[in-house]
Amino acid sequence: MKPTEIRALIASHRRYDALFALLGVLALMIGVLTFAALFADMALKGAGRLDWNFFTAFPSRHAGQAGILSAWVGSTLVMVVTAAFAVPLGVAAGVYLEEYARRNWITDLIEINITNLAGVPSIVYGLLALGLFVYQFGLGQSILSAGLTLALLILPVVIVATREAIRSIPQVIREGSYALGATKWQTVRYHILPYSSAGILTGIIIGMARAIGETAPIITIGALTFIAFLPPAPLQAEAPFLSFEWLLSPFTVMPIQMFNWTSRPEAAFQANAAAAGFVLVAMTLAMNALAIWLRYRLRRNIKW
Amino acid sequence: MVNDLPVTEIAPKAEVRELSFYYGDFQALKHITMTVRERKVTALIGPSGCGKSTFLRCFNRMHDLYPGNRYEGKIVLHPEDTDLLARDVDPIEVRMRIGMVFQKPNPFPKSIFENVAYGLRVRGESSRRAIEEKVEQALEDAALLDEVKDRMHQPAFNLSGGQQQRLCIARALATGPELLLFDEPTSSLDPIATAAIEELIHDLKTQVTILIVTHNMQQAARVSDFTAYMYLGELIEFGVTDELFIKPQMKQTEDYITGRFG
Numbered sequence A: 001m002k003p004t005e006i007r008a009l010i011a012s013h014r015r016y017d018a019l020f021a022l023l024g025v026l027a028l029m030i031g032v033l034t035f036a037a038l039f040a041d042m043a044l045k046g047a048g049r050l051d052w053n054f055f056t057a058f059p060s061r062h063a064g065q066a067g068i069l070s071a072w073v074g075s076t077l078v079m080v081v082t083a084a085f086a087v088p089l090g091v092a093a094g095v096y097l098e099e100y101a102r103r104n105w106i107t108d109l110i111e112i113n114i115t116n117l118a119g120v121p122s123i124v125y126g127l128l129a130l131g132l133f134v135y136q137f138g139l140g141q142s143i144l145s146a147g148l149t150l151a152l153l154i155l156p157v158v159i160v161a162t163r164e165a166i167r168s169i170p171q172v173i174r175e176g177s178y179a180l181g182a183t184k185w186q187t188v189r190y191h192i193l194p195y196s197s198a199g200i201l202t203g204i205i206i207g208m209a210r211a212i213g214e215t216a217p218i219i220t221i222g223a224l225t226f227i228a229f230l231p232p233a234p235l236q237a238e239a240p241f242l243s244f245e246w247l248l249s250p251f252t253v254m255p256i257q258m259f260n261w262t263s264r265p266e267a268a269f270q271a272n273a274a275a276a277g278f279v280l281v282a283m284t285l286a287m288n289a290l291a292i293w294l295r296y297r298l299r300r301n302i303k304w
Numbered sequence B: 001m002v003n004d005l006p007v008t009e010i011a012p013k014a015e016v017r018e019l020s021f022y023y024g025d026f027q028a029l030k031h032i033t034m035t036v037r038e039r040k041v042t043a044l045i046g047p048s049g050c051g052k053s054t055f056l057r058c059f060n061r062m063h064d065l066y067p068g069n070r071y072e073g074k075i076v077l078h079p080e081d082t083d084l085l086a087r088d089v090d091p092i093e094v095r096m097r098i099g100m101v102f103q104k105p106n107p108f109p110k111s112i113f114e115n116v117a118y119g120l121r122v123r124g125e126s127s128r129r130a131i132e133e134k135v136e137q138a139l140e141d142a143a144l145l146d147e148v149k150d151r152m153h154q155p156a157f158n159l160s161g162g163q164q165q166r167l168c169i170a171r172a173l174a175t176g177p178e179l180l181l182f183d184e185p186t187s188s189l190d191p192i193a194t195a196a197i198e199e200l201i202h203d204l205k206t207q208v209t210i211l212i213v214t215h216n217m218q219q220a221a222r223v224s225d226f227t228a229y230m231y232l233g234e235l236i237e238f239g240v241t242d243e244l245f246i247k248p249q250m251k252q253t254e255d256y257i258t259g260r261f262g
Helices: A003-049 A052-056 A068-099 A105-120 A122-136 A143-169 A171-179 A184-213 A216-220 A254-262 A267-301 B050-058 B091-097 B111-120 B128-141 B161-172 B190-204 B218-223 B241-246 B250-258
Strands: B012-023 B024-036 B041-045 B070-078 B100-101 B180-183 B209-213 B227-231 B234-240
Touching: A003 A267, A052 A068, A068 A105, A068 A143, A068 A184, A068 A254, A068 A267, A105 A143, A122 A143, A122 A216, A143 A184, A143 A216, A143 B209, A171 A184, A171 B161, A184 A254, A184 A267, A216 A254, A254 A267, B012 B050, B012 B209, B024 B050, B024 B161, B024 B209, B024 B227, B024 B234, B041 B218, B050 B070, B050 B180, B050 B209, B091 B100, B100 B161, B111 B128, B111 B161, B128 B161, B161 B190, B190 B209, B190 B218, B218 B234, B218 B241, B227 B241, B227 B250, B234 B241, B241 B250
Parallel strands: B041 B209, B041 B227, B100 B180, B180 B209
Antiparallel strands: B012 B024, B012 B070, B227 B234
């Protein structure tokens, strides 16, 4: 080929290159801009309601006085219960599957099961929880029931994240530990868990961010949509100072509060819903930001 | 097969008797019999896939970590005459007595100090003083102390490749192993770092018996007292290094060390 031909060929290849870059940016923008528009829309519509009072007031029949106190407290407490159950169970299951279990048809079956569980619609978890936690175990329509339900829902996410984080640890690190006479548990305790903690935490937080927005299973187990009191405080003035009564208290959560307001005909409640939506998205984004920051911090000294 | 020239004045540290090893149905080692002499360096050489690393990893039961592996025969560790491969001998006990240094430096993503202290912690050592003393001694023995004594609590990943490998040697030395296994310890290092490791191996044999796998014949000639040539899972020739390299008994060995094969 002559140099002029080569140049023409490169120019034509370059055009395709630029075309693909453009298509990629467009595809990206559709997702990002849609979200940005939604978020901005909520922020604008709800801006008038976003004040201190909105966070410290109970819901009310008067839109102007209504707030999300019971909802954000409920969401926070439900998340605490969810994390308390999903984290130890999910991490232990993930560690077991990666480090202890022998590869055979039973573990293959379990693996397929976990992958499928992640795809089960959340309402199905709600139905399961209604039968099992609310009635069978007699936990009632409580924070505990809701937390357990959401823990089940995000368990596959935590297990999969744990396994992937563990799998990224090079085998030579394990062998280095075993070669010094370590048992499996010592290897897990001193190496596997610390080195995979960034990935595990990221998975946990992403799971939690999903759980905080879940509505269907929480409605199914019978969360209240209008609640004008808070659960008993976990900390008390007199001994034994800690109280777990709040676990069995009725509650509501952010998405249900939002759902309740959107179903009202008055326009003023729509503003409340937008403001609550803004807060909910902000909570989710904050959790994701925390995940990114933790991953960055914990991985600083680990490179393989 | 030419095996075990009489060197009676040196005590045996480990005796390999009729060792065969299987990865599932594949027989990777075939009836190997040889003696590792105390406080000497024994080198295992041979072309890729000859089973030298597989053989080395039998000594600390590394194969037990993976399913489907099977040993036959014995490796008797003196002076207690423990059969390392016996079913009733816990692989963890074996690994506590026999240290290993890997092909690529594999420091843990922890501080320099914690890397060396790990073996002691695994053994339940809790006295801070004792751990500090042993860590310092091990780093000294691994010729690394001078380079790291001012940054013991910095991440081990900040060290160069050669320093990392010496750190791994210190980590293995800290617990006072009876036998130290080296699996191609310099294959990922530059010539200067390689020379430092070779010198270290030479110095270490006053305190520990060493078994080293190397793909580099010159290295075997430089560092070892005894050399075993392996091919396709069999031990072809084993003897005093100088004799094996100058006057190999077997045609196969000669072909390999003269570069006509491999």
